[in-house]
Amino acid sequence: MRSFKYPIYFLIVTLLPCLVYGGDILLQSTTSTNNSGFYDHILPKFKNATGISVKVVAVGTGQAITNAENCDADILIVHAKEAEEDFVAGGGGIKRHDLMYNDFVIVGPSKDPAKIRKAKNILEALASIFKIQPPFISRGDNSGTHKKELDLWRRISAPIKSHSGKWYKETGSGMGTTLNIAAELDAYTLSDRATWLTFKNKRALKILFEGDLLLFNQYGAILINPEKCPKTNIKEARALLDWILSEVGQTEIGNYKINGKQLFYPNAQK
Numbered sequence: 001m002r003s004f005k006y007p008i009y010f011l012i013v014t015l016l017p018c019l020v021y022g023g024d025i026l027l028q029s030t031t032s033t034n035n036s037g038f039y040d041h042i043l044p045k046f047k048n049a050t051g052i053s054v055k056v057v058a059v060g061t062g063q064a065i066t067n068a069e070n071c072d073a074d075i076l077i078v079h080a081k082e083a084e085e086d087f088v089a090g091g092g093g094i095k096r097h098d099l100m101y102n103d104f105v106i107v108g109p110s111k112d113p114a115k116i117r118k119a120k121n122i123l124e125a126l127a128s129i130f131k132i133q134p135p136f137i138s139r140g141d142n143s144g145t146h147k148k149e150l151d152l153w154r155r156i157s158a159p160i161k162s163h164s165g166k167w168y169k170e171t172g173s174g175m176g177t178t179l180n181i182a183a184e185l186d187a188y189t190l191s192d193r194a195t196w197l198t199f200k201n202k203r204a205l206k207i208l209f210e211g212d213l214l215l216f217n218q219y220g221a222i223l224i225n226p227e228k229c230p231k232t233n234i235k236e237a238r239a240l241l242d243w244i245l246s247e248v249g250q251t252e253i254g255n256y257k258i259n260g261k262q263l264f265y266p267n268a269q270k
Helices: 008-020 031-035 038-050 061-069 081-089 122-132 144-155 175-185 193-198 234-245 247-255
Strands: 025-029 054-058 075-078 093-109 136-138 168-170 188-192 205-209 216-224
Touching (some): 031 038, 031 175, 038 234, 075 234, 081 144, 093 175, 093 247, 216 234
Parallel strands (some): 025 054, 136 188
Antiparallel strands (some): 093 205
């Protein structure tokens, strides 16, 4: 009789997750978390712990929420709190959880024609841009970053849409494409810090303004409501949610760095 090569506890640890969970997870998420390499760091660790695979669909927050409303998701990770709360209130999600945060920055040409380096706050910086009207590139895609940008323009009562196609240009694309166009045109743009840190085609672009509390960028996680979407893999999705909100998952979020710089800061509430 041939004996087993591995001890029984090894077989239990490695095979049990596959017996407990039945399907993979579909995660609708932002481009910023995906483009920054965050999921390449975090999801293999989750799979090692549970045996569950996660497929990521990376789009703007608005599109991610729309996809989830169409039941094309098991879990959401996005960054537009008001829209997230509306999604939950409408019955699409079970509950919204704070997950992690970083911030937004204004990047632009190193010559800084609008002189926003000298601004006292972000609203003063944008007012200077609106007055001088140098090229400004907007994502224009209903993403969390785009929503934040429009909110900031509204705070200074700038009718920015009336300038669309002139000095204010909308790409309708993700952060990487928008940064590439800004680099090509020596233009200003609003970027999440994680995408900026991992962006390679910076050319003459520099961070010209940062640090204002209005640039705080909170990410949330939401399970899709199985009462609205009966085919959702709720058990597997809940396993992912529990893991990323746990001490282990939160530690792994904090451990993700590029060139020694931390991209996301965990802040799940205990």
